[in-house]
Amino acid sequence: MSTVQLPARPSRLSLAVRDSATMLRRNLLHARRYPSLTLNLLLTPIMLLLLFVYIFGDTMSAGIGGGGADRSEYVAYLVPGLLLMTIGSTTIGTAVSVSNDMSEGIIARFRTMAIHRGSVLVGHVVGSVLQSIVSVVLVGAVGVAIGFRSTDATVLEWLAAFGLLVLFAMALTWIAVGMGLISPNAEAASNNAMPLIFLPLISSTFVPVDAMPGWFQPIAEYQPFTPAIETLRGLLLGTEIGHNGWLAVAWCLGLAVLGYFWSTSKFNDDPK
């Protein structure tokens, strides 16, 4: 074998960053060219927000906080959960687009190129997190338009809230990427990712966990969405956070790490 010294290659990290940035640009180009998927997924949380405020709002609010809450208080209660549900909904789009992408010949081409292997997935994840943030801002704007106001949140609390949303989006996105990778087609990906939109329905998004049947409360309380919702509520509205803070962070880190290893190992398998 030859022992000729190759010209110094750029470091692995700088290659990884550069290739990931290229893949991110590709994904953002897709999202910009074909925004309908992202926008459709936005409809669910917005519809639910309007439905629960304007149609069920009086009834729902009457049963919350020992009764006597009004509709505007229910808006405040609802918005944090729906912001996180927006992330869940956006990541269904991630699963679908990853699954679509994997069926394209271009991915096989990427695999035969001397590029950083993980960059394909990192591009998807970062692109999807950015889309989640944009979606959260849009749903948040609708929330503000119908009367949501943060009560006395400090700059630090705003930053923490933002950080939590990004972390949560990243965790769900890695899981969604894995779901996209194991799905043979877009329909399957959309089905496999259902828990991401179903879980917020059985969390404290719409009603407090206390108001649920006793046997169900542990499920609702300890699933990934509820601690994140309660933490976000606490940061924006000053309610009690308690153990939900570290629980939320633990869930996010756990899911992100799990999703990362799951996705990369699936991606490194021989393609069919």
Place this chain on the structure above:
Amino acid sequence: MTDLAIAANGLRKSYGDKTVLDGVDLTVPEGTIFSLLGPNGAGKTTAVKILSTLISADPGTGDIHIGGHNLAADPQAVRATIGVTGQFSAVDGLITGEENMLLMADLHHLSKSEGRQVTAELLERFDLVEAAKKPASTYSGGMKRRLDIAMTLVGNPRIIFLDEPTTGLDPRSRHNMWQIIRELVSDGVTVFLTTQYLEEADELADRIAVLNDGRIAAEGTAEELKRIVPGGHVRLRFTDPAAYQSAASALREVTRDDESLTLQLPSGGSQRELRSLLDRLDSAGIEADELTVHTPDLDDVFFALTGGGADIPNQPKESAR
């Protein structure tokens, strides 16, 4: 051996209990076109996938060297040497042809200006300038294939794998593709080509290996392979059953096909042999409706080697004289 672009020993791959490649040896000298010829399902694509690092070979496979790099030990070095155009177009249909090219330039870490220059050159060379700003999904089959190859060339690969590059193309696009492939080799690039068209292998390849059932059935130049099968034959076709019958009895050594009323008799196709055949027909007062001379071509080789049952597009290449 530094002048071998591809050297693979005992390539093996099976899926479950289905053996796709059963110990295939391949050697391709630098700067040549090598064609792996075989029917559908023979294992051609699997071989390309392994050699291009897309999938791994089974344990028991010997050393594989691509461009001097050991494939198992340093796949990234192999990837930096090769370019692959797969059977199914490896273009991003959602973005434009130009964006596809710039994407490749970025992934090869070219500078912005270099990337734009290479893109412009290749789009021009492959006649894609007009379509450059349109989404690749709107391209015709031939255009997609051209874009595909243009993308493969961005990194200036020394070894190019082309997996059935002309399958599904119309005759004009196919000839364009052949021209493109010939130009590649004139630049010193090594081409590993798979095809199910014998004509294509004959037309392009310096060496041909016939792959059948996961094994190399024969290997050599087109001429060498043609020598494997016995010589040509003359075929006589009749419409009148009576004429057919009398011809069959007048001529010896014929193979009869009663269904289509054709007779086939071995012949080298020389003027002398043909004259003697015609004399015999004349003296018996027989007139055939059609006489064709068939010289051995790769079809014969192919059918002789693969047992004839292969489901490849059969393109008889007979020349009426």
